[in-house]
Amino acid sequence: MDANETATVRGWDPLVKLTHWGIALAVLVNGVFTEEGSDWHVWVGTGMAALLLVRLLWGFIGPKEARFSAFPPSPTRAADHVADIVAGRKLAHASHNGLGALMAYALWATLGVVAVTGFLMSGVPGTASARVEAPMVPAVTAPLAPVAEEADEEREEADEAEEGEGGEGAEGGEGPEWIEEVHEVAANLLFVLAALHIGGVLFETRRSGPAVIRRMTGGVRG
Numbered sequence: 001m002d003a004n005e006t007a008t009v010r011g012w013d014p015l016v017k018l019t020h021w022g023i024a025l026a027v028l029v030n031g032v033f034t035e036e037g038s039d040w041h042v043w044v045g046t047g048m049a050a051l052l053l054v055r056l057l058w059g060f061i062g063p064k065e066a067r068f069s070a071f072p073p074s075p076t077r078a079a080d081h082v083a084d085i086v087a088g089r090k091l092a093h094a095s096h097n098g099l100g101a102l103m104a105y106a107l108w109a110t111l112g113v114v115a116v117t118g119f120l121m122s123g124v125p126g127t128a129s130a131r132v133e134a135p136m137v138p139a140v141t142a143p144l145a146p147v148a149e150e151a152d153e154e155r156e157e158a159d160e161a162e163e164g165e166g167g168e169g170a171e172g173g174e175g176p177e178w179i180e181e182v183h184e185v186a187a188n189l190l191f192v193l194a195a196l197h198i199g200g201v202l203f204e205t206r207r208s209g210p211a212v213i214r215r216m217t218g219g220v221r222g
């Protein structure tokens with residue numbers, strides 16, 4: 001048993017719990033509920049990015065189990081954990097086990113790509129870089145309707161032309177099309193990783209007991 005493995009384990013500290021559940025909620029809300037690129041989407045995404053930054057800082061200054069030094073991204077540690085599973089060995093880990101550590105880094109890296117590409121499209125809300133919404137079209141009265149329709153059509157044509165040239169996205173995002181593509185691919189990868197992560201947590205819970213989840217929900221005291 002090395003220094004990272006003890007017979008009894010403490011629950012995760014409150015900051016790890018807060019950032020974990022905050023980030024998970026933001027991913028769920030932006031993946032399922034908000035309209036892509038809407039103000040809500042950008043604000044929820046900004047909240048996620050802030051929690052991510054706080055958690056990454058905590059990896060340097062937080063309690064021992066929460067520090068990166070307690071769970072280095074090591075293929076050898078991951079292979080050791082697979083060997084433990086195969087052999088039916090159940091070691092209690094004070095921090096993440098070898099496989100869980102790799103997943104945590106993969107999730108954080110993907111969240112980082114989603115956040116950076118998001119900000120490249122929308123700017124940082126509340127700062128000078130924030131995307132400026134197009135002025136609202138005034139309420140259209142009946143006689144003006146045909147003019148407004150024409151203007152709408154022209155705008156749509158211009159958007160399509162820009163898209164064809166690989167220019168700005170048509171749905172309100174700024175910047176080249178590839179940034180939007182990377183944001184979309186990273187978001188989809190995030191959903192796949194999150195599903196694998198939840199599967200891994202459930203598997204480890206069946207194998208080693210409910211403490212795995214309780215440490216993150218508050219059932220195990222620090």
Ligand code: HEM
Nearest residue numbers: 030036037045046048115118119121122169171173184187
């Ligand atoms: C919390 C995690 C996030 C998830 C799961 C997520 C997911 C998505 C998805 C699936 C799309 C649609 C992409 C497409 O089909 O083109 C999208 C679009 C967009 N997202 Fe996010 N996003 C997240 C965070 C952010 C952040 C942090 C920002 C900016 C601060 C942001 C800004 C945008 C913008 C501006 C678009 C519109 C792109 C366009 O169509 O022009 N997102 N997001």
Ligand code: HEM
Nearest residue numbers: 016020024027096097100104107108194198201212213216
């Ligand atoms: C989109 C959803 C989710 C994301 C992005 C996510 C992300 C993460 C990340 C980044 C970590 C590392 C935590 C840290 O050290 O700060 C983690 C750990 C953990 N997550 Fe999640 N998570 C999600 C959903 C869930 C759900 C639904 C559960 C409950 C079934 C869960 C249970 C856990 C547990 C128990 C750990 C600690 C694992 C260990 O002991 O090594 N997560 N998660």
